[in-house]
Amino acid sequence: MLKGKVAVVSGSAQGLGKAFTHILLENGAQVAMLDVNHVMGQELQVQLNHQYGSDRTQFFKADVSSDQQFTDVFQEIISKFGHINIFCNNAGIADEKNWEKTVSINLSGVVRGTYLALDHMKKENGGNGCVIINVASLAGLGPFPSAPVYTATKHGVVGFTRAISMASQVSGYGVRINALCPSFVRTTLIDSFKQEDKTGQFYNLVSLTQSLIDKFTLIEVEQVAKAFLHLIKDESVNGAALVVKSEGAAYVTFPKEVETTPISL
Numbered sequence: 178m179l180k181g182k183v184a185v186v187s188g189s190a191q192g193l194g195k196a197f198t199h200i201l202l203e204n205g206a207q208v209a210m211l212d213v214n215h216v217m218g219q220e221l222q223v224q225l226n227h228q229y230g231s232d233r234t235q236f237f238k239a240d241v242s243s244d245q246q247f248t249d250v251f252q253e254i255i256s257k258f259g260h261i262n263i264f265c266n267n268a269g270i271a272d273e274k275n276w277e278k279t280v281s282i283n284l285s286g287v288v289r290g291t292y293l294a295l296d297h298m299k300k301e302n303g304g305n306g307c308v309i310i311n312v313a314s315l316a317g318l319g320p321f322p323s324a325p326v327y328t329a330t331k332h333g334v335v336g337f338t339r340a341i342s343m344a345s346q347v348s349g350y351g352v353r354i355n356a357l358c359p360s361f362v363r364t365t366l367i368d369s370f371k372q373e374d375k376t377g378q379f380y381n382l383v384s385l386t387q388s389l390i391d392k393f394t395l396i397e398v399e400q401v402a403k404a405f406l407h408l409i410k411d412e413s414v415n416g417a418a419l420v421v422k423s424e425g426a427a428y429v430t431f432p433k434e435v436e437t438t439p440i441s442l
């Protein structure tokens with residue numbers, strides 16, 4: 178299904194990015210894995226070489242919060258694979274204490290990756306069939322009180338995706354751009370909410386977070402990967418947000434007009 182397609186996944190050394198890499202490979206794509214953690218990334222590449230063959234993946238070390246590193250690695254990927262058809266901005270952290278770093282990775286990193294990919298896809302490949310997936314969160318659609326900056330970055334990813342997808346369509350780029358919004362997933366990221374050096378002033382809200390996790394229940398990376406694949410294949414959507422919860426996946430219906438309650442001045 179994805180034979181001949183080249184995909185890039187950021188934050189692919191573990192967690193959701195690793196699961197996205199697996200499902201892309203299982204469906205015939207070649208995958209450029211990008212991560213700041215080169216030890217885990219290189220270990221994974223060795224494992225994937227054994228499993229899928231040595232020509233299917235290559236690991237590239239880069240920090241998505243660095244303009245220079247992201248731009249350089251993007252060129253390296255083009256030199257290695259020739260072109261890119263699928264680009265997934267997945268790298269993310271949950272660090273309320275160092276909240277500026279969270280903004281730089283979760284939001285600025287997504288904008289950076291989308292612009293690099295869009296520029297390449299529209300010029301080199303005429304856009305046709307190219308797709309960008311931005312990993313947001315259910316926290317991009319509603320408040321996650323113990324992580325307000327994380328929530329802001331994910332709302333930002335959803336808003337950016339909706340606007341840039343329209344810009345792509347109106348400009349005739351032929352590139353679809355969609356957002357993936359999982360609820361809590363069993364990865365190492367989840368540990369962040371129990372670490373005081375990550376939660377900062379919101380450490381007192383640990384039990385509130387736990388009750389949200391209990392309400393939504395942890396989902397497995399493989400379930401999110403299936404939704405990710407659906408979003409790649411579904412050519413009918415652009416600017417969509419696909420929610421993934423334990424009970425299944427569903428597209429968000431955004432209101433054409435927001436509901437308001439008038440006040441008298």
Ligand SMILES: NC(=O)C1=CN([C@@H]2O[C@H](COP(=O)(O)OP(=O)(O)OC[C@H]3O[C@@H](n4cnc5c(N)ncnc54)[C@H](O)[C@@H]3O)[C@@H](O)[C@H]2O)C=CC1
Nearest residue numbers: 188190191192193213214240241268269314361362364366
């Ligand atoms: N685990 C969860 O409950 C949910 C996660 N998400 C989102 O999914 C994405 C992936 O998260 P997980 O797999 O859960 O986390 P994870 O912590 O398991 O994996 C994140 C990966 O991103 C890499 N990374 C971090 N900062 C980076 C940077 N500056 N440049 C390049 N790579 C970097 C890490 O080295 C790691 O390999 C994130 O955007 C996260 O916000 C969304 C909803 C729920």
Ligand SMILES: CCCCCC(=O)/C=C/C=C\C=C\C=C\[C@@H](O)[C@@H](O)CCCC(=O)O
Nearest residue numbers: 271314315316319320321360361367369370
């Ligand atoms: C710090 C731990 C990592 C967090 C990873 C992550 O992104 C998890 C998010 C999970 C969901 C939290 C959102 C809660 C939102 C509610 O406030 C609710 O309003 C959402 C409404 C949408 C719905 O369909 O239920």
